[in-house]
Amino acid sequence: MSIAMAxxxxxxxxxxxxxxxxxxxVPLTIPFAExxxxxxxxxxxxxxxxxxxxxxxxxxxxxxxxxxxxxSLAVLALARLVSGGTVRRKPWSFPLLFAGLLAAxxxxxxxxxxxxxxxxxxxxxxxxxxLGQQPVALVAALSLRWLSARLGPAARALSxxxxxxxxxxxxxxxxxxxxxxxxxxxxxxxxxxxGQRAPPL
Numbered sequence: 001m002s003i004a005m006a007x008x009x010x011x012x013x014x015x016x017x018x019x020x021x022x023x024x025x026v027p028l029t030i031p032f033a034e035x036x037x038x039x040x041x042x043x044x045x046x047x048x049x050x051x052x053x054x055x056x057x058x059x060x061x062x063x064x065x066x067x068x069x070x071x072s073l074a075v076l077a078l079a080r081l082v083s084g085g086t087v088r089r090k091p092w093s094f095p096l097l098f099a100g101l102l103a104a105x106x107x108x109x110x111x112x113x114x115x116x117x118x119x120x121x122x123x124x125x126x127x128x129x130x131l132g133q134q135p136v137a138l139v140a141a142l143s144l145r146w147l148s149a150r151l152g153p154a155a156r157a158l159s160x161x162x163x164x165x166x167x168x169x170x171x172x173x174x175x176x177x178x179x180x181x182x183x184x185x186x187x188x189x190x191x192x193x194x195g196q197r198a199p200p201l
């Protein structure tokens with residue numbers, strides 16, 4: 001019975017790990033899909049009609065991706081400064097990353113197109129979406145695979161790092177030596193000339 005329970009824990013652990021990765025990637029799917037939307041319809045997006053909202057959405061997507069990238073690089077740089085380098089773990093699977101991102105981005109693209117046209121997207125829209133989303137999904141999968149091998153160990157190194165303890169140096173001991181203000185000055189002896197009498201005592 002215990003062997004069966006242990007055998008069931010391994011797939012559950014793997015499933016929970018894959019689920020965590022999927023939940024981590026869900027917020028990034030929308031900004032990636034908007035970049036793919038831009039690639040699908042060319043660099044010039046019309047500012048009127050159904051795409052009147054798109055420049056603002058694209059600006060938000062670019063800002064969100066830039067903030068995530070800067071935060072990730074800051075964590076890597078801090079971990080290198082604190083611990084002098086981190087151990088890399090096995091990166092995420094590139095085919096799974098690419099396929100998952102591409103599928104999620106195409107779904108977001110099709111939902112967005114359906115809401116804009118108030119109808120179900122056709123085969124032409126699906127083809128344009130696939131062509132536009134593929135390069136973005138490829139670059140995103142490569143970047144996330146590179147970060148997956150480094151970001152987790154770097155975050156653990158930062159969380160387990162202790163701040164350096166600065167011990168103050170002991171001050172040099174202060175030795176006080178007595179100094180006499182008035183030193184006894186020997187009385188001046190008068191030199192007597194030859195034949196001179198000494199003064200009476």
